[in-house]
Amino acid sequence: MAYDHKIYRALPGEHNLTDYTEACEELRFESVERQFSWHSTGRLNIAYEAVDRNVMEKNMGDSIALYFSDGAKDIRYTFAQIKDLSDKFAAVLRKCGIKKGDRVGVFLPRSPELYISFIGIFKTGAVAVPLFEAFMEEAVKDRLGDSGAVAVITVTELLERIPREALPGLKHLFVVNESPDHPNVIHWWPEVEKSDALPIEWVDREDPMFILYASGADGRAKGLVHVHGAMVGYLITGQWVHDLKKDDVYWCTADPGWITGIVYGFLTPWIMGVPVVVRGGRFNAGDWCATLADYGVSVWYSAPTAFRMIMSGGEELLKKYDLGRLRHILSVGEPLTEEVLEWSLANLNQPIYDTWWMSETGMNMICNYRCLDIKLGSIGRPFPGIGAAVVDDQGSILPPGQIGNLAIRAGWPAMARDVWNDHEKYEEYFKIKPWFISGDAAYMDKDGWFYFQGRLDGVINTAGERVGPFEVEAKLEEHPAVDRAGVVGKPDQLRGEIVKAYIALREGVIWSRELHDQLRNTVKTGLAAHAAPREIEVVAAIPLTREGKVDRRVLKEWVLGLNTGQPK
Numbered sequence: 001m002a003y004d005h006k007i008y009r010a011l012p013g014e015h016n017l018t019d020y021t022e023a024c025e026e027l028r029f030e031s032v033e034r035q036f037s038w039h040s041t042g043r044l045n046i047a048y049e050a051v052d053r054n055v056m057e058k059n060m061g062d063s064i065a066l067y068f069s070d071g072a073k074d075i076r077y078t079f080a081q082i083k084d085l086s087d088k089f090a091a092v093l094r095k096c097g098i099k100k101g102d103r104v105g106v107f108l109p110r111s112p113e114l115y116i117s118f119i120g121i122f123k124t125g126a127v128a129v130p131l132f133e134a135f136m137e138e139a140v141k142d143r144l145g146d147s148g149a150v151a152v153i154t155v156t157e158l159l160e161r162i163p164r165e166a167l168p169g170l171k172h173l174f175v176v177n178e179s180p181d182h183p184n185v186i187h188w189w190p191e192v193e194k195s196d197a198l199p200i201e202w203v204d205r206e207d208p209m210f211i212l213y214a215s216g217a218d219g220r221a222k223g224l225v226h227v228h229g230a231m232v233g234y235l236i237t238g239q240w241v242h243d244l245k246k247d248d249v250y251w252c253t254a255d256p257g258w259i260t261g262i263v264y265g266f267l268t269p270w271i272m273g274v275p276v277v278v279r280g281g282r283f284n285a286g287d288w289c290a291t292l293a294d295y296g297v298s299v300w301y302s303a304p305t306a307f308r309m310i311m312s313g314g315e316e317l318l319k320k321y322d323l324g325r326l327r328h329i330l331s332v333g334e335p336l337t338e339e340v341l342e343w344s345l346a347n348l349n350q351p352i353y354d355t356w357w358m359s360e361t362g363m364n365m366i367c368n369y370r371c372l373d374i375k376l377g378s379i380g381r382p383f384p385g386i387g388a389a390v391v392d393d394q395g396s397i398l399p400p401g402q403i404g405n406l407a408i409r410a411g412w413p414a415m416a417r418d419v420w421n422d423h424e425k426y427e428e429y430f431k432i433k434p435w436f437i438s439g440d441a442a443y444m445d446k447d448g449w450f451y452f453q454g455r456l457d458g459v460i461n462t463a464g465e466r467v468g469p470f471e472v473e474a475k476l477e478e479h480p481a482v483d484r485a486g487v488v489g490k491p492d493q494l495r496g497e498i499v500k501a502y503i504a505l506r507e508g509v510i511w512s513r514e515l516h517d518q519l520r521n522t523v524k525t526g527l528a529a530h531a532a533p534r535e536i537e538v539v540a541a542i543p544l545t546r547e548g549k550v551d552r553r554v555l556k557e558w559v560l561g562l563n564t565g566q567p568k
């Protein structure tokens with residue numbers, strides 16, 4: 001393995017983290033706990049730390065917590081307003097009988113109500129179940145059904161994707177927009193406005209806060225259980241990785257249907273009293289640049305596909321906007337390529353700091369820091385207090401330069417605590433003791449920098465979004481024309497990977513453009529648009545393993561054009 005990675009030297013300056021080596025030696029997560037009010041009061045709830053505390057202890061009631069715009073409307077909420085509305089929404093939930101431990105779905109497009117709802121749910125001690133707004137009926141049913149949600153908060157446009165008859169446990173449907181034609185729903189705003197506030201419900205640090213469904217290589221998405229105590233990891237990574245300071249304006253572009261949009265989209269910055277920018281609506285390069293400029297965004301957390309889409313707008317696009325306040329840019333979700341890093345250096349006068357983590361890890365794990373050199377192609381070094389290594393299939397640490405399983409020594413504050421309804425699945429992550437096995441391949445160089453080398457398990461990463469091949473295969477196989485399907489990620493310049501499907505047709509079926517469109521649509525309307533295969537290829541048979549499962553290794557070789565000896 002070559003070690004001559006291009007190096008971008010560390011920047012001098014007043015960073016929150018100035019000495020990485022010392023931090024690694026000295027950080028104890030227990031000492032971070034002192035920064036929370038529960039450390040002295042014994043009363044714990046993330047909603048208190050993220051919102052109420054800013055109002056009640058830090059005198060920040062009038063400070064902006066949320067800048068929201070979607071092109072049509074432009075609204076700001078102070079911490080006091082978020083506190084008031086979330087207090088009231090929590091009381092509405094309680095009036096409906098929702099109590100500590102109950103699961104409540106959040107199926108909303110990015111909007112102020114989404115953030116207020118999350119905080120309100122946490123205040124009751126209930127457990128939020130985030131649902132990405134692009135999910136279609138099947139994905140929504142699976143997640144609400146598996147979590148046993150008793151309520152869901154949504155908008156009228158998404159109501160038809162919630163199959164109430166198939167979800168007998170789902171008792172309450174809240175809609176946040178006006179909806180005179182839907183008698184069986186509770187109207188969020190009128191209820192909140194007439195409600196009184198009730199005291200917050202204190203919880204245990206190990207009590208669940210949200211259940212996030214993440215796609216795996218086999219079976220349905222897994223409900224990763226995250227707990228209130230994770231806030232310890234949020235705060236310290238917000239300080240040292242995101243380098244957040246009191247006067248920052250922070251924009252994490254991820255949707256709260258995904259882990260990044262929850263942990264860094266609002267919880268982490270709010271715990272630190274930092275305002276967040278939320279941009280609703282669809283991606284548009286010009287709108288995003290305008291958002292950076294209009295709100296004076298100083299710290300920006302996004303993904304390579306988004307950077308590439310802005311890059312494709314050309315140098316002229318950026319020149320139209322004053323991005324003078326932008327001082328720290330971070331990336332996550334997919335490999336940060338040289339072209340993107342060089343673009344940022346040339347056009348934004350600063351590097352981009354890559355961060356690696358997963359829904360399962362709950363917080364940034366391997367990162368680049370302002371006080372360390374960036375090595376091109378490296379995801380960086382383990383966060384202080386995190387024991388990362390590259391191990392073989394028996395758990396032995398491999399020497400520098402050798403590719404193996406990217407593993408983390410089990411036990412850190414934000415680690416998912418369980419897989420809802422499937423503890424066995426959870427234990428699979430930890431079967432090579434003492435490691436959490438990520439499913440990613442990586443190597444480490446002799447200086448301790450890590451290099452991501454792709455997924456080992458067939459999970460597809462398209463534009464930073466995680467797609468489980470099994471779910472797409474199952475959907476395609478529901479179509480009467482398809483005998484068997486095999487789905488794999490195909491490298492793509494813009495999106496990192498695209499979803500590619502190989503299909504074996506049933507006897508007598510004739511392949512046509514219409515059938516191609518129908519199949520794409522089956523996935524699009526059944527699961528989610530981002531999971532729909534961008535390429536479909538008909539083959540004589542899908543390669544299977546001895547156990548009769550799709551042989552992902554052969555699919556990968558096919559898609560990469562390698563010679564497998566296995567005919568298509």
Ligand code: WTA
Nearest residue numbers: 332333334335355356357358359440452466
């Ligand atoms: C991938 C997103 C390359 C990886 C926070 C991981 C990355 C999966 C990076 C988790 C990175 C995450 N470079 N690949 N910096 N960060 N990944 O659960 O394969 O949606 O396992 O969490 O994204 O995706 P998830």
